[in-house]
């Protein structure tokens with residue numbers, strides 16, 4: 001059984017309320033931080049811990065905090081990114097739904113470290129029922145003196161708000177989130193300036209993921225060094241993985257980084273193997289935006305070493321033979337799944353969610369969806385595969401925000417590793433048509449030829 005930092009008490013229902021949470025050791029970090037530590041000492045501990053952002057990019061949290069501009073008298077803000085809209089990712093939801101005070105505690109401790117007096121949790125609109133859970137937790141924290149004026153009798157005061165988004169995936173991108181919070185359309189901003197210098201209302205701002213913030217109480221309580229000893233190499237600590245697809249036990253697991261991928265998929269402690277005893281075909285290990293890994297590269301790298309659940313090991317081989325840990329949305333495909341169909345499905349999502357500011361993304365996502373629709377529905381030509389490759393190449397790296405890359409990478413990896421499957425769709429149009437229309441699976445699908 002691996003180390004649990006976040007989910008140790010997840011099975012205790014009373015942990016949702018403040019009394020139960022305190023009973024299991026909750027809010028200790030606030031006492032310690034306010035009474036025994038300076039803000040800079042907390043940032044130092046976070047640096048020492050090696051904690052990396054859990055929103056997808058894995059940027060070192062302590063380093064990000066140290067970029068927060070402190071040279072003006074402008075207010076500083078901490079924004080918690082609870083937008084969680086990446087297909088396959090549903091881990092932050094678990095924390096907010098079952099242990100909301102862990103996030104509230106993390107927000108208070110982090111805000112103190114950053115000299116923040118007003119903080120926000122920006123939550124995706126579809127999580128409205130969780131917004132109410134968080135509001136209840138925040139009200140309890142105010143009532144107990146953990147929020148508001150002069151917290152626990154100290155000189156430190158903090159107000160914390162929850163703000164719902166309108167249901168747009170792009171509002172998870174940090175600058176789009178800031179625009180949305182300011183009441184505008186969620187269009188990403190050109191960087192620089194980075195939010196740490198000019199973020200919310202033009203003021204210095206830190207944006208961190210829910211899971212990142214939820215790790216801070218442990219780091220304060222146990223020390224950064226203790227945290228850094230969990231995990232492997234530069235992938236310190238634990239990571240929440242939301243596992244779904246053709247596995248026996250879908251769900252959210254807290255793993256110690258460095259766990260072999262093979263153990264994660266096949267052991268009963270985690271995914272419990274492939275459903276129905278079928279063969280593994282592929283895995284998307286970090287949410288829909290990361291490259292798909294074909295079976296031969298899932299449990300082993302191209303060099304033949306065991307593939308581990310870590311930032312480095314999942315990326316080994318670059319995009320030729322590797323992928324990314326990303327947000328931890330682990331999607332497993334068995335031998336019966338169609339990669340072309342899945343890639344089309346992802347592309348449909350990206351086309352729908354593009355904010356439309358940059359033409360390569362706005363137009364390219366539409367092209368990719370159309371070509372994939374054609375191929376999947378038996379109307380494709382061999383040249384379409386190269387056209388699709390060409391389009392994704394023109395999107396990647398040519399846009400304001402990383403959404404463009406996120407829409408291109410899954411397409412590139414699908415062609416790279418499963419070109420024969422794309423060709424099969426061109427060579428067997430009747431079979432595609434039968435599958436998509438004859439069986440009624442997508443009978444109502446509009447024709448996009």
Ligand SMILES: Cc1cc2nc3c(=O)[nH]c(=O)nc-3n(C[C@H](O)[C@H](O)[C@H](O)COP(=O)(O)O)c2cc1C
Nearest residue numbers: 053054055081083084085172173174208209212402
């Ligand atoms: C299109 C897009 C969607 C994103 N969605 C999320 C999200 O839902 N949650 C999240 O924490 N980060 C998301 N991110 C990453 C954020 O921009 C940002 O890097 C992150 O919130 C930083 O927190 P961290 O350092 O704790 O990971 C998204 C990025 C992009 C480009």
Ligand code: SF4
Nearest residue numbers: 355357358361399401
């Ligand atoms: S890459 Fe796409 S989502 Fe990002 S700013 Fe450009 S058009 Fe909008």
